[in-house]
Amino acid sequence: MLNATDQMQVTTLFLVDDHPMVQDGLTACLSYYQDIDIIGTTQDGKDAINQALSLKPDVILMDISMPSMNGIDATEIITEQLTNTKVIIFSMHDSLEFVSSAMQAGASGYILKDTGSAEVYLAIKAVVSGKTHFSPSIEKALIDNPLKEEKEKLTTREQVILAYIAQGQSNKAVAKILNISFRTVEAHRRNIKAKLQLDSLAELIRYAVNHGLIDS
């Protein structure tokens, strides 16, 4: 596996982990795989978004617990912007809640940090080819408790947008504030309405106030 294969295609990888020692360890391991090219690293969720948008890596290995923004929220923003980038959550958290949140945020895989570099390599290859990949122990847990797609639960991004809309911001204004396209905001807004089963702006505002999301 360490040799260049016939149809060798280099996968660009971006590492997001707030612990440099882990990054170093993983880099050391992955450096033996020639079809993996680590094009950047960062230790911070927000910086990960900025760098990912400029580097446009094939795969991002994303930690969850990080200082400024957690990896799941960063994943959501990155996958919202970069449709061709796959995100694999790379974390010590083995609770299925994390797995389901990560998948809802748009992650393609979820592997545990203690599973070994071979596993990481397999996951990268799997998500690049369009499949999802989980660590064996998570896969096992998912057999017992299959991921229920939480269709109605709002993601963090959607909640943020709902808060802005309820405060009276137009789609255009929200797009400007969040530096995203008008169409993305529109899509989010449609999703929010569908999830909450609400039609009008007034209903959205009332919902947000009743739930303590915004100032009344």
Next chain:
Amino acid sequence: MILPLRLFYITVLQVILTSIVIYFFVTSEYRELSNHNLQALETFLIKQKKQELQNYTSLASASIKHLYPKAEPENEEKKQAIEKLLNELLYNGDDGYFFAYDGQGINIAHPKEPQRVGASWWHLESDKGEKIIQRLIHNAKAGGGFLHYQWRKPSNQQESSKMSYSTYLKQWQWMLGTGVYLDDVNQQLAVLQQKIDQHINKTKQIILTIALSSIFIIFIFGLAINLSHKKKADKKINELGQKIIDLQEEQHRHVSRELHDGIVQILVSIKYSIEATAIFLMQSNQEKPKPLTDAEKNLNVAIQEVRRISHHLHPRVLDELGLSAAIASLANEFSKQTKIRISLNKPKLSKLLPADINTSLYRVVQESLINIEKHAQASHIAIDLSIENKRLTLKITDNGIGFNRNIKNKSSVPEESIGIGLRNLTERIEYHCGQLKVVTSKKGTSIIAIIPSHVFAYYFNESAQQGDYLDTERDKTLLQDT
């Protein structure tokens, strides 16, 4: 608590002592003054009576004067005329009359007791052995005088004290007298005395009422002060307790984070170093040494162990994904361990709560699940977390036996039967301006925590605006591919 109570006793004692002193002082003063007045009145009345008697006597004397100067002592006719006159000379109804005796005590005239006429009453004695007629004659001979004695009162035929004035008709050697019964004076005085007693009684009642109401007011006042003090003290203690708990939770969270994000990450990096070493050895066609395999294995154990401790101290899922996810995770673990089914209802929004409320509600679920496992013999638990009508409601319902079998009706459980754990949780929820209710019956128990949304409102919004969930500094030129 002790000092105000002591003060209260001292104050009450003071009131009682003051009241007693005032009572004795006022009543004795009043009594003395009234007695003084009574005596003066009595003297005045007696004096008036005396004057009256003298007047009557002089009137009677005057009325017989036309007979008197020319009368010879033995003139029977005139004697009888005088007697007749005296018999008709009445005043004050039945009780005012004149009597006449000669010098030897033989009755000449007595309008009310005519049977006495003609007989000698020289030796008539009062109960005290006083020779009444002799004294009257003696007084009369001395130029007129007053005598007090007991005599039957004509109007009611009862022995009454009488004061008589007698004067002497020298020519006939007669004693002419009249008297008043003093019982009406005494009665008047007695009525006054009674009034005085009534007054004193009234004074006593007033003082007693004032004293009692003062004590009552002091008592109420003291009670109110004590209660408010106690309330304040309780509130402070509760707040302090909650602060300690907050601090403890914060410490747990900190240590948990240090372990998970620090130690575990270091261990993981060591694991990768070992792995890199193994790959390196493999590349140079060397066997992986056993100690390296052992190290890897032990490292895994260490990682699991540290993670277990970290999770036990504080579940990281609570900080990263919010309360719903943390409860879901907890419920999952619990079901796996106990085989008790849990159904969970979560709100559509998340991350609305600040860390302290998050932790408190998480502990409510944790404690409730522990209680259910230990005591409830339940087979199913429903956890419902919802935000509606501006309040967050967390409800944990089991289908167990309830935790006090003595209570038959479905009713709120008295506080003492709630475990210390639950009471702590109640205090904790109340600290967040919420309330914790426990409803238990034979069919199961519900624990309901309610937190008004104003406590956590805007938390999400504020943290969003602080940039926790947003990134507004990003360069717009980077966003081309959507």
